[in-house]
Amino acid sequence: MMRPGGGPGTQLLHLSPAGLNPNCTSLPEAAVSDREGRMSCRNVLITGCSSGIGLALAVHLARDELRRFRVVATMRDLGRRGELETRAGTALGHTLEIRQLDVDCEESVRRCVEAIPQQRVDVLVSNAGRGLVGPLELQSVEAARRLLDTNVLGLLRLVRQVLPDMKRRRSGHVVVMSSVLGLQGLLFNDLYCASKFAVEGFCESLALQALKFGVHISLIEPGPVATEFERKLYEEAATLDLSGLDPETRELFQGFYLPYSREVFAALAQSPAEVAEHTARVITSESPPFRSQTNSLYAPLATLKHADTSGHLPLAAFQRLIFQHDRLFKASLSLLKLLQWRKRRDMDHTKTP
Numbered sequence: 001m002m003r004p005g006g007g008p009g010t011q012l013l014h015l016s017p018a019g020l021n022p023n024c025t026s027l028p029e030a031a032v033s034d035r036e037g038r039m040s041c042r043n044v045l046i047t048g049c050s051s052g053i054g055l056a057l058a059v060h061l062a063r064d065e066l067r068r069f070r071v072v073a074t075m076r077d078l079g080r081r082g083e084l085e086t087r088a089g090t091a092l093g094h095t096l097e098i099r100q101l102d103v104d105c106e107e108s109v110r111r112c113v114e115a116i117p118q119q120r121v122d123v124l125v126s127n128a129g130r131g132l133v134g135p136l137e138l139q140s141v142e143a144a145r146r147l148l149d150t151n152v153l154g155l156l157r158l159v160r161q162v163l164p165d166m167k168r169r170r171s172g173h174v175v176v177m178s179s180v181l182g183l184q185g186l187l188f189n190d191l192y193c194a195s196k197f198a199v200e201g202f203c204e205s206l207a208l209q210a211l212k213f214g215v216h217i218s219l220i221e222p223g224p225v226a227t228e229f230e231r232k233l234y235e236e237a238a239t240l241d242l243s244g245l246d247p248e249t250r251e252l253f254q255g256f257y258l259p260y261s262r263e264v265f266a267a268l269a270q271s272p273a274e275v276a277e278h279t280a281r282v283i284t285s286e287s288p289p290f291r292s293q294t295n296s297l298y299a300p301l302a303t304l305k306h307a308d309t310s311g312h313l314p315l316a317a318f319q320r321l322i323f324q325h326d327r328l329f330k331a332s333l334s335l336l337k338l339l340q341w342r343k344r345r346d347m348d349h350t351k352t353p
């Protein structure tokens, strides 16, 4: 059961002065103590905070009313920190600091963790990632290597840096931004899915060992989220030279998949804030789930997979959904889009004084 707030009996009584909390040495005002006077402020290291989910999560945790977190929000290019600084507001320099970290570079990961007081990372959020879409025939091995370097080896570099200390302390939480595409393959997403499936396998294996040391691993599996991720995907797709493809594959990608995918994003995409809120609930959970999907709409996909181990049933059902029931599916998307629009409008109305 997930519930917001600290562990059992953690009653947040008062904000402590700076310096008393060993987790919050350089950032005053971030300490919180429970009834027994135990400090419960946690150092959270997040990667990929220049935009999207990472940025939203960093802001969400840093502005936590109970000041339970000291956020080290990282990005590979500090020149892109403007939006985070603006959105963090007064949290900047108090419960949030920004540091450089490129997950493609082991030295950069090491330097960043070593700069944290006592190198103590209580919660690691491995969020940085990239996408890749298009017919496999057009993807170079070099592009695949870059993708796997960031999405898979990036996670490995981070975990190698923080896990030994977590094991020593017999506590810690590694939260990994996976995807529903780490559970279910999707046409023209072969390499991206391979990267997220790899992340899932890595985490499933690691969790078995980590639990012995009191360290939690949590996979977050969002469906489409409205971030720069989508824009980057289409921009890269637009640079593909489709002329050498057979006409059927070209039509399937250009005429069918791309417009379909845009519709799916327009109708189903969650906001980064929604995913951040979900992730914060996982982080503050007394007993964090190993995996959780941010949108219940995708639950049937996972269920089908386990219902038929031969793989025929889920493959056939997914194929039918994509190719045979596409009109019905698109009609449902339009309905969902309308419902989303109404929900957002109602929320906007309740916000206006």
Ligand SMILES: NC(=O)C1=CN([C@@H]2O[C@H](COP(=O)(O)OP(=O)(O)OC[C@H]3O[C@@H](n4cnc5c(N)ncnc54)[C@H](OP(=O)(O)O)[C@@H]3O)[C@@H](O)[C@H]2O)C=CC1
Pocket: 047, 048, 049, 050, 051, 052, 053, 054, 075, 076, 077, 080, 101, 102, 103, 104, 127, 128, 129, 130, 131, 150, 154, 177, 178, 179, 180, 221, 222, 223, 224, 225, 226, 227, 228, 229, 230, 232
């Ligand atoms: N958007 C979606 O539909 C979904 C996204 N996800 C996953 O969520 C995560 C966040 O993506 P999202 O917020 O949507 O997309 P964004 O493109 O908005 O954010 C991706 C972040 O990762 C950073 N990044 C990329 N490469 C590196 C690197 N080598 N080192 C450090 N940072 C890097 C980007 O930095 P820079 O600005 O420098 O490029 C950016 O800050 C990814 O792992 C993605 O796979 C999962 C499901 C759905």
Ligand SMILES: CC1=C(/C=C/C(C)=C/C=C/C(C)=C/C=O)C(C)(C)CCC1
Pocket: 178, 179, 180, 181, 186, 222, 223, 224, 225, 257, 260, 261, 264, 265, 321, 322, 329
């Ligand atoms: C085209 C299409 C689909 C598209 C799904 C998409 C576009 C998912 C994107 C997920 C992302 C971007 C995950 C990132 O990690 C469905 C709904 C599966 C089924 C119908 C056909």
